[in-house]
Amino acid sequence: MIAIILAGGRGRRMCLHGEKPLLEIGGVKMIDLVADAVRKSLVEEFFVAVSPRTQRTKEYCQERGFGIIETGGRGYHADIAFLLKSYSVFLSLPADTPFVTSSAINDLVRIYDGTSITGCIPLDSVRRGASPSCSFEYEGKLYLAVGVNVVTSSENSKIFVFGNPLLGINVNNTKELKIANRYFRDYVKCSARPR
Numbered sequence: 001m002i003a004i005i006l007a008g009g010r011g012r013r014m015c016l017h018g019e020k021p022l023l024e025i026g027g028v029k030m031i032d033l034v035a036d037a038v039r040k041s042l043v044e045e046f047f048v049a050v051s052p053r054t055q056r057t058k059e060y061c062q063e064r065g066f067g068i069i070e071t072g073g074r075g076y077h078a079d080i081a082f083l084l085k086s087y088s089v090f091l092s093l094p095a096d097t098p099f100v101t102s103s104a105i106n107d108l109v110r111i112y113d114g115t116s117i118t119g120c121i122p123l124d125s126v127r128r129g130a131s132p133s134c135s136f137e138y139e140g141k142l143y144l145a146v147g148v149n150v151v152t153s154s155e156n157s158k159i160f161v162f163g164n165p166l167l168g169i170n171v172n173n174t175k176e177l178k179i180a181n182r183y184f185r186d187y188v189k190c191s192a193r194p195r
Contacts, residue, residue: 001042001043001044001089001090001091001109001112001150002043002044002045002046002047002087002090002091003038003041003043003045003046003047003090003091003092003093003105004046004047004048004049004069004083004087004090004091004092004093005031005034005035005038005046005047005048005049005093005094005095006049006076006079006092006093006094006095006147007021007031007048007049007050007054007057007061007095008049008050008051008053008054008071008072008073008079009051009053009054009073009075009076009096018056019053019054019056019057020095020096020171021054021057021095021096022056022057022060023171023177025098025171025177025180025181025184026181026184026185026187026188029060030095030096030098030171031048031057031060031061031095032064033098033099033100034093034094034095034097034098034100035048035064035066037093037100037101037102037104037105038093038102038105039102040102041102041105041106041109042105042106042109042110043091043105043109045067046066046067047066047067047068047069048061048066048067048068048069048095049069049070049071049079049083050068050069050070050071050073051070051071051072051073051079052072052073053073054073057095058070069083069086071083080092080151083151084151084152084153088152088153089112089150089151089152090150090151091105091108091109091148091149091150091151092147092148092149092150092151093105093147093148094147094148094170096170096171096172097146097147097148097167097169097170097171098169098171098180098187099164099166099167099169099180099183099187100148100167101164101187103164104119104148104162104164104167105148107160107162108148108149108150108160111160112150114152114154114156115150115152115154115156115157115158116149116150116151116152116154116156116157116158117149117150117157117158117159117160118145118149118157118158118159118160119145119146119147119148119149119159119160119162119167120136120143120144120145120146120159120160120161120162121143121144121146121161121162121163121164121165121167121168122141122142122143122144122161123135123142123143123144124142125165125168126144126165126168127165127166127168127169127179127183130168130169130170130176130179131170131172131173131175131176133170133172134147138159143159143161144168146162146167146168146170147170148162148167166183166186166187169183
């Protein structure tokens with residue numbers, strides 16, 4: 001399976017002049033945190049999906065030797081639809097979910113059975129200060145979709161509940177950037193655990 005890091009969004013809510021994937025958490029660029037987790041995982045290959053809105057990210061990723069895919073950057077669903085035209089199955093990872101671990105990626109790779117998988121965490125486990133954006137109910141319980149998914153064109157899908165609440169930290173604004181920096185040490189401990 002391949003992985004595609006989604007790094008083409010405008011990041012308007014950040015109110016910053018720089019591109020969101022290049023912002024640092026704990027002194028490390030978000031794109032590098034996600035790419036490092038992918039490199040340590042079971043995926044065969046990975047690419048970074050950029051857009052006309054993230055040209056500096058594209059240049060940075062090319063310097064790092066990351067494979068690049070150019071999308072229109074018209075939003076999550078449009079970019080996923082575009083990517084599905086070329087890749088029948090892939091693991092999608094948002095560049096602004098910096099606390100993904102290789103262990104979480106491996107969990108999805110191992111359970112993949114031909115259907116799409118939505119990665120989530122229990123809504124009540126979301127870290128204090130984080131702003132959940134995409135929650136849903138399943139079998140009487142509330143979950144937060146974290147954007148770490150297996151994407152296919154299959155009409156069948158299932159959910160996978162991660163045990164790591166740090167996956168609920170999605171950096172969409174300056175407040176969430178501060179929260180991510182606050183939890184960086186927890187992430188380092190979590191990512192160092194055996195897979």
